Amino acid sequence: MNLIFDLIIAVCLVGISMRIIFARGHFQAIVLFITYGLFLALAWTRLNSPDIAIAEAAVGAGLTGVLLMDTLGAIKTSEEKKMRIKVPLKLAVMSIVLVIVLGYSALQIPSDFSGLSLTVHNAMPLSGLEYSVTAVLLDFRSYDTWLELGVLLTAVIGVLTVRRRNSLTGSALPAPAEPVGRWIIKILLPFMVIIGGYLLWLGAFAPGGAFQAGVVLAGAGVMLWQAGHPCLAVLSNSSWRLLLCLGFSTFLILAASSLYYADQMLTHPQIKAWILGIEYAATISIAICLISLIQASPNSKLDKVS
Amino acid sequence: MPELLILIPFSAAILSFVIPEKFRKWIGLTAALFILVSSLDLNKKIYTNGIQRLNLGGWDPPLGIALNIDGLSIIFTLLTATVGFMVSLYSIWYFSKGEQAEQDGYFWPLWLLLWGGLNSLYFVADIFNAYVVLELISISAAALAALNGNASSLKAALRYFLIAMAGSMTFLMGIGFIFAQTGSLDMQTVAAAEQHGPLMFSAIGLITLGLIMKTALVPFHFWLPPAHSEAPAPVSAILSALVIKGSFFLILRFWFCVFHEAQAMYYTSLLLGVSGVTAVLWGSYQALIQSRLKMIIAYSSVSQIGYLFILFPLMFMSADPYWKLEAWTACIFQTISHGLAKAALFLAAGNLIQSCGTDHIKSMRNIAGSLPMTTFTLGLAGVSLMGLPPSGGFVAKWMLLQSILTSGQWWLAIAPVLGGLLTAAYIFKILSSTFVSDQKGPQKRNISFFMEKSALILALLSILMGFRAEEISFLLQERMSFDLSGGYLP
Amino acid sequence: MTTFAIYSITAVVLFCVGLMGLAVHPNLLRKIVCLNIMAGGAFLFLISLAYNSQGPEMDPVPQAMVLTGIVVAVSATSFALCLTRMIKERTGQCHLEGSDKDKDN
Numbered sequence: 080m081n082l083i084f085d086l087i088i089a090v091c092l093v094g095i096s097m098r099i100i101f102a103r104g105h106f107q108a109i110v111l112f113i114t115y116g117l118f119l120a121l122a123w124t125r126l127n128s129p130d131i132a133i134a135e136a137a138v139g140a141g142l143t144g145v146l147l148m149d150t151l152g153a154i155k156t157s158e159e160k161k162m163r164i165k166v167p168l169k170l171a172v173m174s175i176v177l178v179i180v181l182g183y184s185a186l187q188i189p190s191d192f193s194g195l196s197l198t199v200h201n202a203m204p205l206s207g208l209e210y211s212v213t214a215v216l217l218d219f220r221s222y223d224t225w226l227e228l229g230v231l232l233t234a235v236i237g238v239l240t241v242r243r244r245n246s247l248t249g250s251a252l253p254a255p256a257e258p259v260g261r262w263i264i265k266i267l268l269p270f271m272v273i274i275g276g277y278l279l280w281l282g283a284f285a286p287g288g289a290f291q292a293g294v295v296l297a298g299a300g301v302m303l304w305q306a307g308h309p310c311l312a313v314l315s316n317s318s319w320r321l322l323l324c325l326g327f328s329t330f331l332i333l334a335a336s337s338l339y340y341a342d343q344m345l346t347h348p349q350i351k352a353w354i355l356g357i358e359y360a361a362t363i364s365i366a367i368c369l370i371s372l373i374q375a376s377p378n379s380k381l382d383k384v385s
Numbered sequence: 386m387p388e389l390l391i392l393i394p395f396s397a398a399i400l401s402f403v404i405p406e407k408f409r410k411w412i413g414l415t416a417a418l419f420i421l422v423s424s425l426d427l428n429k430k431i432y433t434n435g436i437q438r439l440n441l442g443g444w445d446p447p448l449g450i451a452l453n454i455d456g457l458s459i460i461f462t463l464l465t466a467t468v469g470f471m472v473s474l475y476s477i478w479y480f481s482k483g484e485q486a487e488q489d490g491y492f493w494p495l496w497l498l499l500w501g502g503l504n505s506l507y508f509v510a511d512i513f514n515a516y517v518v519l520e521l522i523s524i525s526a527a528a529l530a531a532l533n534g535n536a537s538s539l540k541a542a543l544r545y546f547l548i549a550m551a552g553s554m555t556f557l558m559g560i561g562f563i564f565a566q567t568g569s570l571d572m573q574t575v576a577a578a579e580q581h582g583p584l585m586f587s588a589i590g591l592i593t594l595g596l597i598m599k600t601a602l603v604p605f606h607f608w609l610p611p612a613h614s615e616a617p618a619p620v621s622a623i624l625s626a627l628v629i630k631g632s633f634f635l636i637l638r639f640w641f642c643v644f645h646e647a648q649a650m651y652y653t654s655l656l657l658g659v660s661g662v663t664a665v666l667w668g669s670y671q672a673l674i675q676s677r678l679k680m681i682i683a684y685s686s687v688s689q690i691g692y693l694f695i696l697f698p699l700m701f702m703s704a705d706p707y708w709k710l711e712a713w714t715a716c717i718f719q720t721i722s723h724g725l726a727k728a729a730l731f732l733a734a735g736n737l738i739q740s741c742g743t744d745h746i747k748s749m750r751n752i753a754g755s756l757p758m759t760t761f762t763l764g765l766a767g768v769s770l771m772g773l774p775p776s777g778g779f780v781a782k783w784m785l786l787q788s789i790l791t792s793g794q795w796w797l798a799i800a801p802v803l804g805g806l807l808t809a810a811y812i813f814k815i816l817s818s819t820f821v822s823d824q825k826g827p828q829k830r831n832i833s834f835f836m837e838k839s840a841l842i843l844a845l846l847s848i849l850m851g852f853r854a855e856e857i858s859f860l861l862q863e864r865m866s867f868d869l870s871g872g873y874l875p
Numbered sequence: 876m877t878t879f880a881i882y883s884i885t886a887v888v889l890f891c892v893g894l895m896g897l898a899v900h901p902n903l904l905r906k907i908v909c910l911n912i913m914a915g916g917a918f919l920f921l922i923s924l925a926y927n928s929q930g931p932e933m934d935p936v937p938q939a940m941v942l943t944g945i946v947v948a949v950s951a952t953s954f955a956l957c958l959t960r961m962i963k964e965r966t967g968q969c970h971l972e973g974s975d976k977d978k979d980n
Binding site: 513516517520523524527528531534535536539540542543544546547550551553554555557558561564565570 | 890893894897903906907910913914916917920921924936937940943944947950951954955958959961962965966971
């Protein structure tokens with residue numbers, strides 16, 4: 080039964096990806112891409128990775144979809160040519176050869192493959208956390224997480240550079256939402272904040288954590304912004320900048336102080352409170368960075384106003 | 386402490402992002418000075434005490450992530466620190482007036498983040514960590530390439546970024562295959578594991594493909610000339626002297642530390658050699674027919690990168706370990722001397738553009754009279770690129786030719802011989818136009834003292850590094866964490 | 876094992892489809908979508924490895940890698956989209972001339 084389910088997901092994924100390539104309209108391609116993200120989330124639920132499924136549904140289908148739609152709105156031309164994509168024979172043959180070579184080698188993966196699961200399992204009692212994915216992200220491989228926050232921050236700085244912007248406050252807010260919209264937000268917003276907080280709290284012992292919580296909070300922030308609510312836009316320039324680099328700098332301070340006190344970078348007392356503190360800082364930073372990534376590149380009309 | 390080389394640029398980046406714009410450059414310059422000092426200090430430690438391996442977060446690999454600092458890392462760190470310091474000095478004046486002034490505030494945080502990323506790349510000892518660092522480098526480098534904000538530089542930056550992203554994804558897939566085969570992400574553990582069969586073959590192919598896309602080896606060179614020539618002068622210097630060297634460094638790490646699947650590597654190395662020779666000839670020819678100075682210099686990068694890849698077939702065809710070592714040393718020499726000379730050329734080109742308003746070769750008449758120092762810089766860097774004695778380029782090309790001849794692979798000798806002639810031709814093309822006297826030329830603007838000097842110092846260093854050959858060879862031959870035939874030393 | 880085989884082969888196919896789409900599509904927006912398809916393939920491969928591991932529980936390391944990868948991918952996507960928008964504003968075009976020609980030699 081499960082096998083049939085797997086096969087259906089696999090066929091759908093491949094089919095959707097092909098449709099995305101050959102779709103004539105961009106709008107159609109983006110809608111298909113969102114579907115692709117949802118099917119991936121389904122595949123990951125099936126593969127026992129609920130964390131990734133939450134993240135993918137929120138990011139791959141949600142945030143990326145919003146970004147793509149937003150850009151499509153900005154770049155759309157009136158006489159959009161719906162041309163058919165032709166794949167050159169040479170390229171098609173090369174791709175098929177690549178699929179065969181890589182697919183054949185993927186099947187050679189040793190059956191006794193165990194990866195690092197045993198190593199992590201044995202080290203779990205030492206880390207003070209109950210959930211292994213969070214422990215890997217925030218303790219065992221915290222250097223990667225630090226640099227990942229660096230990548231997010233770099234992307235925000237890159238967008239600001241390309242847009243020649245100095246602050247988020249400069250961009251015009253959309254007009255305040257009509258009563259119905261405000262009413263929906265009033266109901267949804269507390270839920271989103273609660274869900275974000277719950278995911279963050281859950282991360283210590285079950286699937287969930289800083290990143291998923293950050294994405295949900297970012298969603299709430301974008302919704303508020305689009306409704307014309309000024310609470311984010313009135314953030315002063317300096318506090319907005321501090322919030323952007325909060326997560327990265329927390330890791331930076333931890334790295335520097337642990338180098339000074341313990342002679343080894345990124346070590347910290349194995350107490351849950353420490354790790355949770357880092358996680359909270361990372362969550363806020365992720366949420367603010369994602370909101371900025373969406374709001375700092377609005378369409379040209381707003382840009383000329385600012 | 387090697388960690389300082391990661392901490393200083395990242396702290397300076399955050400600081401320069403938070404403070405007001407007019408103070409940013411001084412933060413940047415101070416950080417550059419500190420990085421230079423601490424990398425010289427680290428160099429001394431590695432030179433006298435041997436390689437260092439550090440664990441992060443209090444966990445031993447393969448559970449945690451380690452840093453690995455050996456002779457190869459320290460050479461790349463020093464190259465980055467030297468070029469980085471000179472470029473930072475140059476940038477303070479370059480971004481101080483005219484239309485460049487509005488780019489000043491954006492340049493520093495991105496450049497410091499990029500510098501931090503490069504330093505952490507040189508210390509990398511974990512294959513997934515390498516992926517995250519590569520992404521940090523790609524995004525900051527693409528944002529810097531788009532700093533001008535005009536349409537052609539935006540297009541060039543996006544073309545570069547799309548290729549870099551495709552390279553990263555291919556690299557990530559390769560990491561998946563390595564993990565599937567060896568069950569580890571730590572380079573030392575991967576190197577010790579058994580490597581055979583189609584899984585490893587695919588991993589080697591994917592990793593090499595992903596990285597040569599980022600290094601701009603032919604046939605993935607097409608993004609490089611526009612991206613490097615459209616960027617502001619200091620950014621062009623950073624991109625061609627350091628950023629492409631970063632991904633080349635990772636190729637060296639993977640090929641000589643991590644992989645030891647001889648058969649797959651033998652065939653891949655032949656392909657790399659063919660691409661390298663093609664790159665040398667095609668790049669030099671393209672440089673010769675360009676009419677804009679920065680395009681000539683950018684195509685020259687395409688050809689000089691080709692020399693680096695001639696190393697790979699030599700390592701797998703010559704049986705004599707002595708000549709293997711010679712080829713290996715030649716390759717690193719070429720990396721350093723090209724980095725220094727190319728940074729000097731791009732900075733000098735920036736001076737010319739500020740003075741004449743354009744970099745068209747026809748409009749550069751009589752600059753030998755008005756900007757003698759910059760002309761001298763062009764000449765010196767040209768000598769190093771051509772490989773005339775006593776420059777670093779000469780040492781590199783001489784050793785390369787020797788090991789090609791002893792290995793019996795005559796076809797590879799086309800590159801240094803014909804490539805050298807073509808290089809001489811395009812360098813003379815640049816220099817000859819500077820000596821044409823033209824009394825009626827437009828008014829030339831004056832160039833700041835530091836901008837001329839920092840370019841000159843880099844060019845001088847690329848000549849003088851030939852005199853420090855012994856120390857560099859010592860670092861390369863006695864301070865290695867790995868054996869050239871594959872795998873880590875115990 | 877069979878579940879693993881199905882998903883790892885799918886991952887490889889998705890990766891190659893994305894790569895091919897990146898090479899053939901002249902439009903920038905579609906190129907960026909194709910990069911995300913490639914990323915999806917690479918992530919699916921890692922997760923199928925985690926599922927296949929024979930340890931006491933699922934291997935958490937590839938899961939953590941994918942979470943990191945998703946953040947990196949969304950950062951890169953938004954930066955690339957911002958560049959696309961600027962190019963459209965400056966030139967009115969949404970493709971890079973010459974790039975489709977150079978792509979496959």
